[in-house]
Amino acid sequence: MTSRCWINGVEQAHIGITDRGLQYGDGLFETLAAFDGHCPWFEAHYQRLVAGCDRLAIPLPDKTILLQEVAQAAAGQQRAVIKIMLTSGSGGRGYARPDTLQPSRIVQCHSWPDYPDACWQEGVVLKSCQTRLGCNPALAGIKHLNRLEQVLARNEWSPGEAAEGLMCDLQGKVIEGTMSNLFLVRENALFTPNIDLCGVAGVMRRWVLDNASRLGFETKEVAVSIQDIQQADEVMLTNSLIGLWPVKTFETCHYRPGPVYQALIKYLVTEYPLISTPAMSRLDA
Amino acid sequence: MTSRCWINGVEQAHIGITDRGLQYGDGLFETLAAFDGHCPWFEAHYQRLVAGCDRLAIPLPDKTILLQEVAQAAAGQQRAVIKIMLTSGSGGRGYARPDTLQPSRIVQCHSWPDYPDACWQEGVVLKSCQTRLGCNPALAGIKHLNRLEQVLARNEWSPGEAAEGLMCDLQGKVIEGTMSNLFLVRENALFTPNIDLCGVAGVMRRWVLDNASRLGFETKEVAVSIQDIQQADEVMLTNSLIGLWPVKTFETCHYRPGPVYQALIKYLVTEYPLISTPAMSRLDA
Numbered sequence: 001m002t003s004r005c006w007i008n009g010v011e012q013a014h015i016g017i018t019d020r021g022l023q024y025g026d027g028l029f030e031t032l033a034a035f036d037g038h039c040p041w042f043e044a045h046y047q048r049l050v051a052g053c054d055r056l057a058i059p060l061p062d063k064t065i066l067l068q069e070v071a072q073a074a075a076g077q078q079r080a081v082i083k084i085m086l087t088s089g090s091g092g093r094g095y096a097r098p099d100t101l102q103p104s105r106i107v108q109c110h111s112w113p114d115y116p117d118a119c120w121q122e123g124v125v126l127k128s129c130q131t132r133l134g135c136n137p138a139l140a141g142i143k144h145l146n147r148l149e150q151v152l153a154r155n156e157w158s159p160g161e162a163a164e165g166l167m168c169d170l171q172g173k174v175i176e177g178t179m180s181n182l183f184l185v186r187e188n189a190l191f192t193p194n195i196d197l198c199g200v201a202g203v204m205r206r207w208v209l210d211n212a213s214r215l216g217f218e219t220k221e222v223a224v225s226i227q228d229i230q231q232a233d234e235v236m237l238t239n240s241l242i243g244l245w246p247v248k249t250f251e252t253c254h255y256r257p258g259p260v261y262q263a264l265i266k267y268l269v270t271e272y273p274l275i276s277t278p279a280m281s282r283l284d285a
Numbered sequence: 286m287t288s289r290c291w292i293n294g295v296e297q298a299h300i301g302i303t304d305r306g307l308q309y310g311d312g313l314f315e316t317l318a319a320f321d322g323h324c325p326w327f328e329a330h331y332q333r334l335v336a337g338c339d340r341l342a343i344p345l346p347d348k349t350i351l352l353q354e355v356a357q358a359a360a361g362q363q364r365a366v367i368k369i370m371l372t373s374g375s376g377g378r379g380y381a382r383p384d385t386l387q388p389s390r391i392v393q394c395h396s397w398p399d400y401p402d403a404c405w406q407e408g409v410v411l412k413s414c415q416t417r418l419g420c421n422p423a424l425a426g427i428k429h430l431n432r433l434e435q436v437l438a439r440n441e442w443s444p445g446e447a448a449e450g451l452m453c454d455l456q457g458k459v460i461e462g463t464m465s466n467l468f469l470v471r472e473n474a475l476f477t478p479n480i481d482l483c484g485v486a487g488v489m490r491r492w493v494l495d496n497a498s499r500l501g502f503e504t505k506e507v508a509v510s511i512q513d514i515q516q517a518d519e520v521m522l523t524n525s526l527i528g529l530w531p532v533k534t535f536e537t538c539h540y541r542p543g544p545v546y547q548a549l550i551k552y553l554v555t556e557y558p559l560i561s562t563p564a565m566s567r568l569d570a
Contacts, residue, residue: 005302014299015307017290017391022300022370024432025310056433057440085307088436093398095432095439095463106302113378134483135455136419139433146431147309147380148341148424151373154380155342170420178380198419 005108006069019104021087024095025145027104028052032082033241034074034109039082040272041240042067044203049086051201052142058088061105069107079112081241085145115163115242120265123248123257124163126235128226129153129178133169135197143200154178163245164237166229169198174224177237180245181205182224185234185260189218204238208264211271215263234258243268290393291354304389306372309380310430312389313337317367318526319359319394324367325557326525327352329488334371336486337427343373346390354392364397366526370430400448400527405550408533408542409448411520413511414438414463418454420482428485439463448530449522451514454483459509462522465530466490467509470519470545474503489523493549496556500548519543528553 005013020026030045039045046063053060066084074080085106091098131153139146153165164177175193176182181202184191190212195201212219229235235247235255244265246257290298305311315330324330331348338345351369359365370391376383416438424431438450449462460478461467466487469476475497480486497504514520520532520540529550531542 003303007302013302015302017292017298017300017393018288019307020436022304022307022372023314023430024436025430026433026436029308056437087307095435096444097436097440108302131423132421134419134421134424136417136434138416138437139419144433145308145310146433148311148429148431149421150380151305151309151311151382152341152423155382159381 003108003110004073005106006073008105009065009069015104015106016090018090019087020089020092020097021085021104021106021145025147026056026097027085027087027145028056028058029086029143029145030084031240032070032084034070034077034080034082036078037071037074037076039070039074041203041207042070044206045084045240048143048201048203049084052144053086055138055142056088056144058086058103059101061086061103066105066107069105073107073109077109081110081112083108083110087145113241119163119242119245121257123246123255124237125161126177126237126247126250127157127162127165128251129156129165129167131156131167133167133175133198135169137197140198141195141201150178166250168226172226174226174229175199176202177239180237180239180242182229183208183236183238184224184228184232185236185258186228186232188216188260189220190260191220191222191224191228193224194221202238203240204243207268208238208244211267212264215267217260217263229253234260236261236264288393288395289358290391291358293390294350294354300389300391301375303375304372305374305377305382306370306389306391306430310432311341311382312343312370312372312430313341314371314428314430315369316525317355317369319355319362319365319367321363322356322359322361324355324359326488326492327355329491330369330525333428333486333488334369337429338371340423340427341373341429343371343388344386346371346388351390351392354390358392358394362394366395366397368393368395372430398526404448404527404530406542408531408540409522410446411462411522411532411535412442412447412450413536414441414450414452416441416452418452418460418483420454422482425483426480426486435463451535453511457511459511459514460484461487462524465522465524465527467514468493468521468523469509469513469517470521470543471513471517473501473545474505475545476505476507476509476513478509479506487523488525489528492553493523493529496552497549500552502545502548514538519545521546521549 087104089102374387
């Protein structure tokens with residue numbers, strides 16, 4: 001499948017050089033999983049976009065129009081990745097925006113990534129990144145287009161070496177993966193790092209926080225140290241493409257996909273049968 | 286004058302949507318002043334680009350080619366602004382870059398901003414911004430494309446209200462303006478904030494640090510507080526378009542263009558007669 005792209009509803013492969021998304025990273029994005037032309041977490045992604053637009057003072061795109069464009073982009077494909085970008089558009093002088101913003105609403109369709117089944121069944125290698133996350137509550141939580149820290153971190157390892165990299169803030173507190181959020185299990189409770197100062201409020205992170213209690217697991221957003229990971233019973237990663245991955249190796253520590261992971265992924269697949277990959281389904285076997 | 290733009294030497298107004306500059310802010314930029322088709326500080330800008338390319342692991346563009354493209358963009362214009370952007374190009378999967386980068390080398394030409402003469406002669410109003418700068422030594426000093434903090438800060442005030450906004454880090458230390466660096470004068474010595482953790486290593490900031498001693502002024506890079514600004518004899522702003530501006534008002538504090546500012550701007554104009562605006566020249570009158 002070739003990538004396709006629509007800007008404000010018109011299919012095109014290029015954008016004006018003056019777009020503030022390019023000039024300053026002045027915008028937001030969302031990465032959605034689409035199954036049979038449908039994005040089961042559209043509403044959660046849209047709500048994060050609402051929060052981002054509010055924080056960055058970018059006019060929110062109409063939900064019905066965006067949903068139509070996402071459906072158009074995903075149509076006819078069993079599995080696809082839909083990326084929405086929303087920039088503040090062109091114009092203004094330097095950092096100053098024009099008086100009236102005319103945002104660029106970009107909807108891209110990409111092929112589904114070919115993650116090996118072993119990622120769900122055996123778990124993945126998590127590598128510790130040297131690149132740190134800077135803190136700024138003004139940008140924390142939202143999914144904005146200033147992603148150099150993630151780019152630098154992601155390029156610290158080659159494919160084959162690890163599936164994901166762990167990022168800490170400047171004080172050494174654990175925050176998240178380059179493309180995922182992190183959960184630890186200690187004594188049947190789930191812990192995930194605070195993201196008040198940096199990090200992304202992931203859609204699957206929210207799903208785990210909202211649903212774990214139904215399975216009898218307490219959840220807490222806390223300060224997390226490297227030592228906490230080393231001492232955890234289970235470690236797992238979440239994002240809206242992978243769902244959940246158990247971590248099998250972090251530095252010298254080894255883990256097995258544990259009962260909390262098994263319960264969560266089973267519940268996820270039950271709630272959203274569409275997302276069930278063969279790898280996920282075989283977990284119960 | 287209409288803005289013109291060249292990408293990798295070819296004049297065009299659009300860029301591929303998959304460019305990593307748009308997708309992640311994965312790139313650098315420089316803003317140069319051009320006078321009669323010549324950029325007097327090209328070398329200093331190029332050296333900062335060298336530092337940025339080294340930090341972000343982006344292949345450095347050939348200096349001769351870049352200089353030719355800048356000259357082409359500036360040709361035939363008495364005053365112009367040349368913006369160079371260098372992105373890591375297209376490709377890769379998510380944050381991971383492709384194995385071989387094919388950077389996008391973008392050269393834009395804009396009309397010269399119409400700053401009033403009073404900015405040099407009487408000074409400007411400096412406003413205190415609420416938006417803070419996050420700290421990250423991995424990104425400090427270089428002029429990268431992740432500029433949301435500056436965009437948010439710059440949009441805290443309307444034109445007419447102030448010429449520039451002052452930005453502090455999360456600890457409240459003064460760092461810089463949204464588009465300029467800051468110098469204070471106390472007892473004939475010049476002080477400018479450290480930029481090890483955040484801030485941009487401005488070309489004119491470097492010029493002041495390198496040249497002030499020839500005029501008998503000591504310079505120091507230090508931690509600067511709001512109180513230091515309030516107690517300063519003179520406050521000035523630097524960037525490569527404005528050269529130097531004296532600050533006349535910061536919150537309840539008022540200043541006059543002082544002897545250190547006068548000496549610096551006179552020396553600047555002597556060294557670079559091309560940049561002398563009528564406003565600068567009349568300072569000696």
